[in-house]
Amino acid sequence: MVAILVKLKLTLLRNALRRSVWRIIGLILGLLYALAIVVFVVAGLVALRWTSVELTADVTVLAFTALTAGWLALSLLVFGIDETLDPSRFALLPVRAREIMPGLLVSGLVGSTGIATVLVSLGLLASWSRGLGPVLATVAAIPIGVATCFLLSRAGTAAFASALNSRRFRDFAFVGIALIGMSIGIVANLAGNLAGGQLGNARAILAQTAGVAGWTPFGWIWAVPADAARGQWLLAGVRLLLACLLVVGLWLAWGHYLDRRLTEPLESARGGGRVRAGGLVDRLYPASPAGGVAARTLHYWRRDPRYVAGIAGFLIGPVILMVTQVVNPEGLPLLIAFAPALLCWLIGASVAQDLSYDGTALWLHASSGLRGAEDRIGRLWSTCTVFLPILVVLTVLGLGLSGAWQLWLPVVAVSIPLILVSLGVGTFVGTLWQWPAPPPGANPFQKGSSGGFPALASFSVTGLVSLILSTPTIGLVIASFWTGWLAWLGLVIGLAIGAITVWQGVVRGGARLDRRWPEVLAAISER
Structure with missing residues (x-):
């Protein structure tokens, strides 16, 4: 059964790659990225x-x-990250959990995440090659540690399958991912402040944190080699026993919930609530084709977890930058004040991916004779409706937290032109590359749904071109710190560049869509 399931997963992966050359390119880039991380971490472990x-x-x-x-x-937060061998797909087969669990365990490790975890864990052998005792303890700890990682993942998702399958939990999860990203940066900054730049303080914080971590279920097994190297064999044995009991408990729990999943497969609760016509959203825009596109996409921004995740993702950078500078006694008020400009630079990526998120529903645009320029204008309107209020709040908050209200003109002179340029570039770039995105209500992070090379190219080109076109404005604003009136000149020039960029993005992007509707539909419908 193990060989069958591993072969099945590899076959499904091979068939998925055959459908698109971009998937192959994306897989290769992903593997190279993972390999670089593994090499870096293993080199650190060797050191x-x-x-x-x-x-x-x-x-x-x-x-x-x-x-x-x-x-x-x-x-838990990114539920369904690898749905290739979803247990519910075996519900119609006469198999029990104990028959497929070993195969699911091995096949689950046959992937970039599993292989990377195994390779990094093997790097511990280099760190603890200080004698026979630590080496033997490490050899015993590695398979138990890897098994703990996988079983925690599977037992957790199986136990909370009902909650994880609900739309409300997915909405919470996407926001939770953003909060975790923000927290990592903030906690790292706070730790640096507590250390006060002194090596002794940093070592004390590291030792105390590691001591606590070693007595959590997540750290039991990884503390065994350390105990062996210190000669604390009784302590090492206690932790090893606890880790083994944890693995047994997780295996039994996973089998229990997997048996239930095989007999009571869950249906996706994607929510299909009615959208009332004539509401506030529909009255925001004119009764025109572009207004219809704007109203429809704004409904997505309000209801679709994928868009909610996008908002949270775009806010991570500015919020982390602002908070870390505020909590740092030596923080720079200049960075706090200009942090919202980072959001302006990223907004174009949202417009660039919007066509992909429409999925097969985009055929309505092509079949109804909607002009490409009207599609582009409508998406610009809805994106501005969502992000402009957020940008205003962040700008006022940044100036208030920094106390540098005198910087309002340079901040505005950078932010407004940058958001116009970013939107204009994204409007055109969105017609160059499209990819099959997860359907509405589904997990936007599931394996194979990242867009691969087209998504990477779209994001990179949008960001790079936006930065290049904004260079004159940014240069003048920097110069305004010595010659104040240059900020006004930068604002005027930036508004001119931004207006031209938006106009060209709508006109040229719309014309390209008019010529390529069939190709666009094919690109987003590969799933």
């Missing part, structure tokens, strides 16, 4: 071999505890 036992213990225990907790957290 720890020549440090003290205490430092090696603190770093490895803390890092691998975070890795184990990450498997559980991402599996």
